[in-house]
Amino acid sequence: MAVRFSRAWPWVRPVYALVGPFVDLRSLVFGLQAGGGPAASAMPRARDRGAPPTCGESEGGGRADARTGSEFVLYRIVGNDLWPRHRVGQSRENVAWILEHEPELAGCEKRWVVNRIVDPGEEEAILRLLEGAGQPYVHIPFRWDEYRAVGWDVCGGPPEYAPGTRGFRQLSELMQGRVLMRLYRHKNNYVMNNNGARNAALRDGRGRAEWVLPWDGNCFVTREAWSEIVEGVRARPERPYHIVPMARITRNEDLLNDGFRPEALEEPQVVFRRDAQESFDEAFCYGRRPKVELLWRLGVTGPWDDWPQEPWDLDFPAFAAEAGCYTECGWVARLFSGRADQEVSKGDEAFQSRGLARIEAVGAMLERVDELAFDEGRDRLALRVFNEDRLSDESLAQSLREPLLAYADEALGRGPFSVVDKTTLPPSGDVHDYWHPAPYYWPHPLRIPGLPYVMRDGERVPGTRLYEPESDRYDRTRLQRLFDDGLVLAMAHHATGDKRYGEHAARLVRRWFLDADTAMHPHLEYAQVRRGHNRNRGSSSGLIEFKDLYYFLDGARLLLRGGVLGESDRAGLENWMGRYLDWLRTSPQGLDERASQNNHGTYYDLQVASIGAFLGEWKVVRETLRDSRSRILGQFAPDGSLPEELARTTSAHYECFTIQGSIHLARLAESVGEDLWSFEGPEGQGLRRGMEWLLAYMGKPWPYQQIDAFDEERFYPILFTYREKYGEPPVDLDAAPTPGGIKPVFFPHDGIPPFWQYTLRSDS
Numbered sequence: 001m002a003v004r005f006s007r008a009w010p011w012v013r014p015v016y017a018l019v020g021p022f023v024d025l026r027s028l029v030f031g032l033q034a035g036g037g038p039a040a041s042a043m044p045r046a047r048d049r050g051a052p053p054t055c056g057e058s059e060g061g062g063r064a065d066a067r068t069g070s071e072f073v074l075y076r077i078v079g080n081d082l083w084p085r086h087r088v089g090q091s092r093e094n095v096a097w098i099l100e101h102e103p104e105l106a107g108c109e110k111r112w113v114v115n116r117i118v119d120p121g122e123e124e125a126i127l128r129l130l131e132g133a134g135q136p137y138v139h140i141p142f143r144w145d146e147y148r149a150v151g152w153d154v155c156g157g158p159p160e161y162a163p164g165t166r167g168f169r170q171l172s173e174l175m176q177g178r179v180l181m182r183l184y185r186h187k188n189n190y191v192m193n194n195n196g197a198r199n200a201a202l203r204d205g206r207g208r209a210e211w212v213l214p215w216d217g218n219c220f221v222t223r224e225a226w227s228e229i230v231e232g233v234r235a236r237p238e239r240p241y242h243i244v245p246m247a248r249i250t251r252n253e254d255l256l257n258d259g260f261r262p263e264a265l266e267e268p269q270v271v272f273r274r275d276a277q278e279s280f281d282e283a284f285c286y287g288r289r290p291k292v293e294l295l296w297r298l299g300v301t302g303p304w305d306d307w308p309q310e311p312w313d314l315d316f317p318a319f320a321a322e323a324g325c326y327t328e329c330g331w332v333a334r335l336f337s338g339r340a341d342q343e344v345s346k347g348d349e350a351f352q353s354r355g356l357a358r359i360e361a362v363g364a365m366l367e368r369v370d371e372l373a374f375d376e377g378r379d380r381l382a383l384r385v386f387n388e389d390r391l392s393d394e395s396l397a398q399s400l401r402e403p404l405l406a407y408a409d410e411a412l413g414r415g416p417f418s419v420v421d422k423t424t425l426p427p428s429g430d431v432h433d434y435w436h437p438a439p440y441y442w443p444h445p446l447r448i449p450g451l452p453y454v455m456r457d458g459e460r461v462p463g464t465r466l467y468e469p470e471s472d473r474y475d476r477t478r479l480q481r482l483f484d485d486g487l488v489l490a491m492a493h494h495a496t497g498d499k500r501y502g503e504h505a506a507r508l509v510r511r512w513f514l515d516a517d518t519a520m521h522p523h524l525e526y527a528q529v530r531r532g533h534n535r536n537r538g539s540s541s542g543l544i545e546f547k548d549l550y551y552f553l554d555g556a557r558l559l560l561r562g563g564v565l566g567e568s569d570r571a572g573l574e575n576w577m578g579r580y581l582d583w584l585r586t587s588p589q590g591l592d593e594r595a596s597q598n599n600h601g602t603y604y605d606l607q608v609a610s611i612g613a614f615l616g617e618w619k620v621v622r623e624t625l626r627d628s629r630s631r632i633l634g635q636f637a638p639d640g641s642l643p644e645e646l647a648r649t650t651s652a653h654y655e656c657f658t659i660q661g662s663i664h665l666a667r668l669a670e671s672v673g674e675d676l677w678s679f680e681g682p683e684g685q686g687l688r689r690g691m692e693w694l695l696a697y698m699g700k701p702w703p704y705q706q707i708d709a710f711d712e713e714r715f716y717p718i719l720f721t722y723r724e725k726y727g728e729p730p731v732d733l734d735a736a737p738t739p740g741g742i743k744p745v746f747f748p749h750d751g752i753p754p755f756w757q758y759t760l761r762s763d764s
Helices: 012-019 025-030 090-101 120-132 144-148 173-183 185-191 194-205 223-235 252-256 292-298 349-375 394-412 469-473 476-496 499-514 540-546 549-561 567-586 588-594 599-615 618-635 651-671 687-695 712-726
Strands: 070-078 108-115 137-140 209-216 241-248 266-273 326-328 332-334 441-448 451-455 527-529
Touching: 070 090, 070 194, 090 120, 090 252, 108 120, 108 194, 108 209, 120 137, 137 194, 144 185, 144 349, 173 185, 173 349, 185 194, 185 349, 194 209, 223 241, 223 326, 223 332, 266 292, 349 618, 394 476, 394 499, 469 476, 476 499, 476 540, 476 549, 499 549, 499 567, 527 540, 540 588, 540 599, 549 567, 549 599, 549 651, 567 588, 567 599, 588 599, 599 618, 599 651, 618 651, 651 687, 651 712, 687 712
Parallel strands: 070 108, 070 209, 108 137, 241 326, 241 332
Antiparallel strands: 209 266, 241 266, 441 451
16 A cells, blocks of 8 residues: 655655565554554554545635734743653743744734643743733633543543553553553643643634634744745635644754754644634644644645554544645744754654653653642541541441440450461462462362363362361461451450550551561462462462452551551551552562453452552552543443353352442542542443442342352442442332341451441441
8 A cells, every 4th residue: 555755754755665665664653562452554544534635716715804913923832841851941941042032023923822831830930931021922720620620531442451451561662651641631631731722822813813823832933934934825825724844953043043944844833814614623632643633634644644543542533624725835943842862863763752751751740730639638547448437426336336346355365367377388488478279279180280270160179268277277367367357456446445456456467567577478479379380379369368458457547546556567567568569560460460350350459559548659549540440341341240250150249249349449439539439431331330230139039150158138238338329229129227237247258348337428
């Protein structure tokens, strides 16, 4: 298939002639990774729309009505500095340099757009520069309340390429960055406001001049360049658009030399006649073709015609009614960005460098804005799953006091626990390593070499059932006692002030996590081991054995707030959790668990977000909750069911278990100001519909496979949560008791925290 090249971008032709017969140029230019991610050759391109229309006299129209002011009005749009793409202070320095050195442009009024600058000091300095020079401007302020209302564009890309998925991990670094930029699109559009500011300039300029130039803030026009532009525009006034190629400059001082005329090879600027029909599409964000989208609509040819539409990109636009109604004229300079390695160079090096730097810069900028918008003043010791008000609710305390204290009294007689108490050693030989066999893998009866185990879903190997005597050989039962007893003892201490409960809970924490002789190493490398498999290391699925850490950390918060755990305990526990979090996020087991599309992925998110909140790692929390939305898109069917869980032999268990995990994650999200309760995918996928689908079977026969006995009361915590968040479910249900009439402690595998009633807002 032929490839077209615009005369304004001649570097493309010789590069293609050299390498085109041997490699896919698009893969070279755009970083598409062979053997990983979508194939470049399969992606649509703008050129696939066919040749752009030609402009007839009736299509282009005539000159606009008599103008009301100048012949031209030039707007420079000044926005946020984006390090490392630009130097810090680069935007302000560009304004100062233009004000000092750019000549008067005949017939042109100069104006500015000061566009949502986040740093108030930089914004004030730029406004002072403009006012001191008598330069008029449009001011678009950055408003924190508006920014906080902006969400993620989670539905913009296929779930199989969401961060953390196996598809994402196969992508090149550049393509991974583009996936992230799609997620950030709405935030990017608010902060950078690229096309929004261009359109503001168009709106302001159409009443001031016949020709409007809504240009980037780093554009500089020499006297000679201006003469070429004016000559070109006046020669074809019937054309509503004039395309002005741009030249990247590495030494601004060269622009002061008479006769300086660099090659203008870069993405152009656009001149609009004031009655031109088109404007910029504000859905397209900075760094992902915001201006090129208009060039596509107008049929302006260039290398962008061969750029692929990647799976996370917005669709190519159709040709506009005024497509083809343009001419090319003159040139404009782009001032030096402060980064020589990203400016003019041979081949594709600078193009790639700019692309990566732009992604890095936008990401860093938006992360910093998120920190300022959401993180300041957050209390790391605020409870994340249990309800603060409910813990102080006297009426609820009375109804639950007796079972709570009975459980706490039993816990006083157990522990403290440690991984060093197990009676067998892990494959490492280190007693401090957590150790537990894979529960559903049984020795193969035929002893076939290379296949020492056979999978029996839902049937547990002896020693892997909680609380059975043989479980003493491993660590799983002790771990569960730590989580459950630790929480309940902390709650009992909070409710009564009885030091016995608090002191014993503190002993549990210290012996498992802090004391050198008994502490667990902060990893799960030997969780769910199959001997003879994977070098005798555990599987990614073993990470779910720490699933209840989220509520244990709420118990630890109560102990810290009550002074039972001191500052040295806090420092030690944070150190342990920080090292474990790093292992979760970087180890092969952790990465594989993150990529799981069933309950394992949900409980991985719950662990990571819980630890992040405990440590004040709010960026980790934000990213985890962002990606949990992508997980919902891939996990829930449009009807609300969970296909991965329905395929299990104990499907009722896994449906309830996964919904419970999503509920806990939604409560944690709510505690940090995020809303998973109302999130829905394009086909209605979401937690609400998932709960409705499940509750429709409450009190009715379960129509899918369930080989174990199933506790029907597990529906109640889900029902009460639904009522709290959405009202009565749209299903036929028998009259239900109040939450206080349901048992407070379920079996740990059910995914319901002890004394779950304290997670609700009310007892109804």
